[in-house]
Amino acid sequence: MNPRWRQWLFIGLAAAVLVAAVFLPLLRRSVKRSARLQVQSEEQARRELLHPTIVNSSEPRVKTSLFWASPEQDGALAAVSVQMPLSNDPVLRAKQVLDTLLAGPVDADLRTLPPDAALLEFYLLPDGTGVADFSDPMATSLPSGIESEQMAVDSIARTLEANVPQVQRLKILIHGQEAETLAGHVDLTGTFVVNTKGAVASAAVAPEMLTPTSAPGKLSQPERKP
Amino acid sequence: MLHGVRNAAVFPFLAGVLVLLTCDPVQVGVNLTGFLIPPSHQAPSATAPASQTPGASQSGVPVRPTLTPPARPTLSVVVLDPAHGGTDPGARGGAGLHESDVVVALASNLRAALEKEGFQVIFTRQGNDNPSFDDRSALANAQSGAIFVSLHAGSTGLPGTVRVYTCPDAPGNLAAPGGLLPWNRAQAAFLTLSRKLADIAQGELAKQFKGSPNSAPTAAIRQLRSIAAPAIAVELSSVSVDDRSELDRMLPGVADAVARAIASFKPVYDSWPPGGGG
Numbered sequence: 001m002n003p004r005w006r007q008w009l010f011i012g013l014a015a016a017v018l019v020a021a022v023f024l025p026l027l028r029r030s031v032k033r034s035a036r037l038q039v040q041s042e043e044q045a046r047r048e049l050l051h052p053t054i055v056n057s058s059e060p061r062v063k064t065s066l067f068w069a070s071p072e073q074d075g076a077l078a079a080v081s082v083q084m085p086l087s088n089d090p091v092l093r094a095k096q097v098l099d100t101l102l103a104g105p106v107d108a109d110l111r112t113l114p115p116d117a118a119l120l121e122f123y124l125l126p127d128g129t130g131v132a133d134f135s136d137p138m139a140t141s142l143p144s145g146i147e148s149e150q151m152a153v154d155s156i157a158r159t160l161e162a163n164v165p166q167v168q169r170l171k172i173l174i175h176g177q178e179a180e181t182l183a184g185h186v187d188l189t190g191t192f193v194v195n196t197k198g199a200v201a202s203a204a205v206a207p208e209m210l211t212p213t214s215a216p217g218k219l220s221q222p223e224r225k226p
Numbered sequence: 227m228l229h230g231v232r233n234a235a236v237f238p239f240l241a242g243v244l245v246l247l248t249c250d251p252v253q254v255g256v257n258l259t260g261f262l263i264p265p266s267h268q269a270p271s272a273t274a275p276a277s278q279t280p281g282a283s284q285s286g287v288p289v290r291p292t293l294t295p296p297a298r299p300t301l302s303v304v305v306l307d308p309a310h311g312g313t314d315p316g317a318r319g320g321a322g323l324h325e326s327d328v329v330v331a332l333a334s335n336l337r338a339a340l341e342k343e344g345f346q347v348i349f350t351r352q353g354n355d356n357p358s359f360d361d362r363s364a365l366a367n368a369q370s371g372a373i374f375v376s377l378h379a380g381s382t383g384l385p386g387t388v389r390v391y392t393c394p395d396a397p398g399n400l401a402a403p404g405g406l407l408p409w410n411r412a413q414a415a416f417l418t419l420s421r422k423l424a425d426i427a428q429g430e431l432a433k434q435f436k437g438s439p440n441s442a443p444t445a446a447i448r449q450l451r452s453i454a455a456p457a458i459a460v461e462l463s464s465v466s467v468d469d470r471s472e473l474d475r476m477l478p479g480v481a482d483a484v485a486r487a488i489a490s491f492k493p494v495y496d497s498w499p500p501g502g503g504g
Contacts, residue, residue, distance in 0.1 A: 074384045074437065144317040144325065145380025146391055146461045150445040180359070180448060184309075184316055185378070187448040189410070 059085035065162040066101050067155045069110040075147055077112070077155055079162070080105060090166040094122045094130060097163045101155065112155035114141035120175070128168030129191055130160060139174045142183045149186035161194045168195040299371030301495040304345045304488060307366075307376040307449065308333040312356030317381035319465030326354070328465060328473055329377040335477045336377070339485035348372075360409075363452040367412065373423060373495070374457035375484065376449050383463030385472065387438040388480055390428040391459040392420040393451060394444040412454040419456040422494055427458060427487035434479050456495065460484060 061083045070078035084100065087093045098119045104111045117138040123131040142152055153172070160167045169191040172182070179188045308329040310316035316325030337347045348369065350362040357365075366374045383389070393413050413420065424442035432438045442458070450457045462480065467473055 074387070075389070075439070075443070143381040145382055145464070146378055146445050146447060146459060147380050147389060147463070148382040150443075151382075153446070184314065185445075185447055185449075187446045187451055189448075190446070192446070 057085055059087055062086045064097060064100070065159065066097065066105075067158040067162070068101075068105045068112055069151065069155075071107065071110060075151070077151065077158060079158075086163070090164050091122055091124050094124070094132075094160060094164045094167060095119060097159055098122065098132060098156065101159050112151050114138060116141055124166060128166065128195070129171055130164070130167035130169065130194065131171045131173060132156065133173040133176055136175050138172075139179060139183055144183040144185065146185045149182045149184075152182065153186055153192060157192050157194045165195060168193070170194045301371055301373060301488075301492045302346055303348060303369045303372035304340050305348045305350060305366040305369060305372055305374045305455075306333045306336060306340075307350040307362055307374065309376055309378050309449065310356065311351050311354050314356050317379060317465045319381065319467065321468055321470060323379075323465040323467070323470055323473070325379045325381075325465055326356075328379040328462070331474070332377050332379075332460075332462070332477050332480060335481035336375070336484055339481040340488065343485050343489045345488065359449050360452060362449065363409075363412070363454075366457075367452075367454045369455070372455050373488065373491075374450070374453045374455050375488075376447070376457070376459040378459055378461040379473065380461045380464050381466050383461075384437045385463055385467050386435060386476065387463045388431045388435050388476075388483075389439060389461050389463075390424045390431065390442040391445045391447060391450075391461065392424045392442060392457070393417060394446060409452055412452050413450050413457055416454065416456050419495065419498060420450075420458060423456050423487070423491045424458045426490050426494075427460070427484055430483040430487045430490075431460075431480065434483050435476070456491075 062085075064082050064084050064086060065079045066082060067077045067079055070076040072078070082100070084096070086096055102113050102117060102119060104113070104115060108115075114137050116135075118135040119132060120135055121131075121133040123133075125131065138152075142148060153170075156172070157170050160170060170193075171191045172188050173179070174188070182188055308326070310324075310326035310329070312326075314326065316329075318324055333349060337349075340347050348365070350365055351357055366372065395417065421442070428439060428442040432440050445459075447459050450459060460480070462473065462476060465473070
């Protein structure tokens with residue numbers, strides 16, 4: 001190779017390195033962005049598959065209280081009020097509020113339920129027991145721990161209490177099955193009291209020890225007996 | 227003991243006397259579905275309907291008191307339950323921390339602190355095995371004069387804080403006729419004492435670990451539900467710390483605070499119920 005060709009080759013290689021140095025970070029950024037979009041669209045697709053949109057815009061818009069983690073107090077819940085169309089049918093209404101709860105608050109750090117969990121079905125039994133059947137990620141993606149699991153249950157129970165008065169107790173299923181615990185700590189074999197007044201009247205129906213009664217915006221703290 | 231319970235069904239007029247005179251007042255008996263809750267240390271709402279006085283049967287026929295009731299046990303045993311283990315690591319942190327490992331280290335610190343206070347300590351698991359919830363409960367329920375402390379490290383919460391939990395209230399009347407209580411609701415009879423222990427422990431921990439709550443919260447913890455003794459769960463926050471040494475630094479302080487709380491609780495346990503009834 002004569003010196004002239006060698007010089008051109010060197011210049012060409014140097015130009016290629018320069019171009020790569022400029023474009024590689026841009027390329028890496030765009031790959032990351034597309035991967036993130038793909039994850040989001042997979043989650044969205046899964047949600048759409050599981051949930052045909054059940055919010056009917058012709059339904060009256062009502063003030064709805066949703067309970068997520070409090071931004072001010074560690075380990076507590078806070079109610080967020082939103083106006084949204086809600087059905088008068090209690091089962092449909094429960095599905096609507098739980099789907100909104102699962103979709104999460106604006107600040108993702110205040111989530112109480114895993115983003116990839118979905119409500120598979122909701123049933124309301126004649127005795128006022130609401131049966132909420134969640135997908136596997138409700139158990140597998142929830143951060144394990146007493147506090148996080150109890151907050152997850154409380155956020156569901158208190159959101160139902162605030163918006164669906166017909167639900168007196170809550171039974172949580174994971175993928176159609178009764179689970180012993182949510183993610184290793186909180187007991188799912190019984191029912192949780194949702195509507196205290198209604199549930200007390202029929203306590204003999206479900207005399208379980210799972211009673212997440214609590215003051216608004218706080219983790220379950222039943223009244224102490226002297 | 228089960229034989230004694232069957233006899234109680236056949237000869238109801240002798241049942242109260244048999245139970246009062248021959249049974250250990252704390253661990254009366256266990257079977258697969260239920261057990262007799264002890265006459266001492268239980269909540270008044272769950273008390274067995276044993277209104278007879280020693281020395282007289284229901285039929286009014288005097289019964290010669292041949293045995294004296296055994297002394298009520300005092301608090302001498304602490305059953306420590308390092309949660310999870312084996313294939314169940316519990317909560318997992320980003321730095322590779324596993325709850326099952328952290329709680330073993332905490333249990334070891336707590337054992338030393340409790341033995342200094344004069345308590346006998348029993349572990350529900352050794353090494354890295356993972357007994358079932360009911361196996362752990364069975365071990366605890368077989369002890370006399372014992373309390374149960376379940377140890378956890380969560381994956382959320384303000385790092386450096388500690389919470390002490392008890393089970394929530396149980397609605398309805400949980401005691402079956404004759405005081406037979408289903409295994410899965412054993413804790414119901416001990417909630418009052420559990421709350422007292424939890425509040426003392428939470429108070430001690432709040433003094434030392436800023437940001438911890440001042441009063442003990444409640445949670446429907448599976449492990450506590452089947453414990454027939456005062457029972458609490460202690461949860462550290464959290465395995466999500468970047469550096470394990472942050473958690474390790476907490477352990478001696480948590481152990482000392484919980485041991486102090488249990489020592490302060492002993493007089494409450496020993497004199498329960500207030501006034502000496504039971």
